[in-house]
Amino acid sequence: xxxxxxxxxxxxxxxxxxxxxxxxxxxxxxxxxxxxxxxxxxxxxxxxxxxxxxxxxxxxxxxxxxxxxxxxxxxxxxxxxxxxxxxxxxxxxxxxxxxxxxxxxxxxxxxxxxx
Numbered sequence: 431x432x433x434x435x436x437x438x439x440x441x442x443x444x445x446x447x448x449x450x451x452x453x454x455x456x457x458x459x460x461x462x463x464x465x466x467x468x469x470x471x472x473x474x475x476x477x478x479x480x481x482x483x484x485x486x487x488x489x490x491x492x493x494x495x496x497x498x499x500x501x502x503x504x505x506x507x508x509x510x511x512x513x514x515x516x517x518x519x520x521x522x523x524x525x526x527x528x529x530x531x532x533x534x535x536x537x538x539x540x541x542x543x544x545x
């Protein structure tokens with residue numbers, strides 16, 4: 431299973447589309463067997479769901495994320511944990527322990543807030 435975390439400065443990015451990178455974890459039986467990083471390509475509407483699916487991502491963890499992005503990810507069979515915040519290591523450990531909490535709240539598109 432491949433899990434991606436949208437990351438900026440080693441923290442879960444406040445907004446999925448503006449993350450510096452995606453840290454990808456290959457997980458087998460609740461153990462990380464491989465870790466890599468993908469640079470977030472320049473922002474293009476509706477691009478990231480396909481990009482992540484082509485990168486074989488099964489699960490995405492993000493902070494703020496728009497409804498269109500969630501729909502695109504779910505259409506590509508990617509499970510989304512949104513509204514997550516915190517340090518990358520703490521968040522991935524919470525996920526592996528089955529304790530990660532997703533708010534399931536999405537952002538309103540194009541509303542000009544700071545994340």
